[in-house]
Amino acid sequence: MSKVTLKGLNSFGIAASCSDFVRFSSETEIQAWLTKNKNNSEQLFIIGGGSNLLLIGHVPFVLLQADVQGVEYIEQGNEVLVTAGAGVNWHQLVMETLDKGYYGLENLSLIPGNVGAAPIQNIGAYGVELKDLFVELEAIELATGDKITFTHQECDFAYRYSIFKGQYKGQYIITSVTLRLSKTPDLKLDYGLIRQELEHLSEDQITPKNVSDAVIKIRSGKLPDPNELGNAGSFFKNPIVDEVIYTRLKAQFPNLVAFELPDGRFKLAAGWMIDQAGLKGYRLGDAGVHKKQALVLVNYGDATGKDILQLARYVSQKVKQKFGVIIEPEVWILGEESW
Numbered sequence: 001m002s003k004v005t006l007k008g009l010n011s012f013g014i015a016a017s018c019s020d021f022v023r024f025s026s027e028t029e030i031q032a033w034l035t036k037n038k039n040n041s042e043q044l045f046i047i048g049g050g051s052n053l054l055l056i057g058h059v060p061f062v063l064l065q066a067d068v069q070g071v072e073y074i075e076q077g078n079e080v081l082v083t084a085g086a087g088v089n090w091h092q093l094v095m096e097t098l099d100k101g102y103y104g105l106e107n108l109s110l111i112p113g114n115v116g117a118a119p120i121q122n123i124g125a126y127g128v129e130l131k132d133l134f135v136e137l138e139a140i141e142l143a144t145g146d147k148i149t150f151t152h153q154e155c156d157f158a159y160r161y162s163i164f165k166g167q168y169k170g171q172y173i174i175t176s177v178t179l180r181l182s183k184t185p186d187l188k189l190d191y192g193l194i195r196q197e198l199e200h201l202s203e204d205q206i207t208p209k210n211v212s213d214a215v216i217k218i219r220s221g222k223l224p225d226p227n228e229l230g231n232a233g234s235f236f237k238n239p240i241v242d243e244v245i246y247t248r249l250k251a252q253f254p255n256l257v258a259f260e261l262p263d264g265r266f267k268l269a270a271g272w273m274i275d276q277a278g279l280k281g282y283r284l285g286d287a288g289v290h291k292k293q294a295l296v297l298v299n300y301g302d303a304t305g306k307d308i309l310q311l312a313r314y315v316s317q318k319v320k321q322k323f324g325v326i327i328e329p330e331v332w333i334l335g336e337e338s339w
């Protein structure tokens with residue numbers, strides 16, 4: 001089978017190839033393709049918008065992408081159920097819902113990628129995660145072509161995790177996602193710089209649109225635009241440690257940035273640790289640690305997947321040396337090497 005080039009299909013802008021790439025615009029197209037190819041022995045892999053992927057060399061898979069469009073709204077009193085196709089651009093959905101006066105997604109403004117990928121890693125930002133608004137999703141099972149609905153509970157959401165990264169990895173292609181939004185704002189202002197960004201307004205004046213604008217401003221100030229500098233957002237997850245480790249680290253590093261979780265464990269800011277390890281702005285050829293947000297790795301032009309991986313391993317090793325904590329990738333690594 002011929003090779004398909006993937007440079008334009010991943011936000012890192014990395015040259016890579018795969019055995020084949022198929023984009024579908026409807027569920028029936030997916031089902032028809034699966035029936036036709038059921039005796040094909042090639043391994044299949046599902047990609048979303050390509051904004052959370054590190055591709056390395058040749059990926060010996062057929063990549064499938066559900067580019068289902070369309071958004072439907074069902075009003076239920078003060079609430080609204082929003083069902084969006086997997087191929088809808090996430091940020092466009094956030095903007096459209098805000099324009100219609102349906103609230104809840106404002107803190108998740110400007111996250112790259114498509115709706116279908118959002119549940120897989122339970123996207124989150126500024127104190128809100130997809131799981132807070134999620135109702136259900138529809139997916140096609142690759143093995144059978146059956147259409148299956150997954151409820152909130154069945155998705156098993158956790159920090160940057162769902163069952164589609166665990167037990168069901170690679171088995172379902174998500175075609176649509178349903179969220180519950182509200183006509184009454186319930187603003188989440190307590191994360192990071194949001195309040196600071198809105199300090200010119202009194203609390204009762206603040207609208208969801210103001211919050212979205214603030215998030216867009218904060219994100220654009222720190223996170224590189226993939227159209228200008230290849231990247232996949234946060235490269236690493238923030239590691240979660242128990243109280244004993246947290247207390248020891250806090251004594252040794254009083255400025256340690258950490259958030260206590262409801263279960264009593266602590267999420268440490270990996271970006272802060274990488275920064276403290278002296279690596280912000282560090283470069284290895286065309287692979288670099290972003291100058292403004294150390295959790296983000298960037299491609300200055302011609303970095304290969306291997307270059308980025310080599311840098312990531314170096315960063316992880318330095319953080320382990322300084323803090324004794326292991327940081328792991330948040331992005332999917334696909335191709336000739338793995339983490």
Ligand code: EPU
Pocket residue numbers: 124125126127191192222223232233234235236237238257269270271272275280292293294295330
């Ligand atoms: N920090 C530094 N130096 C750095 C980077 C961060 O000191 O180079 C400090 C910051 O000052 C802050 C703390 O570390 O005190 C946390 O930084 P930030 O608020 O930027 O958030 P983050 O933990 O680095 C997470 C998400 C982002 C999300 C932001 C805001 C993960 C892996 N990343 O980053 O998500 O936008 O919080 O909610 O959880 C993504 O997943 O791709 C992503 C960008």
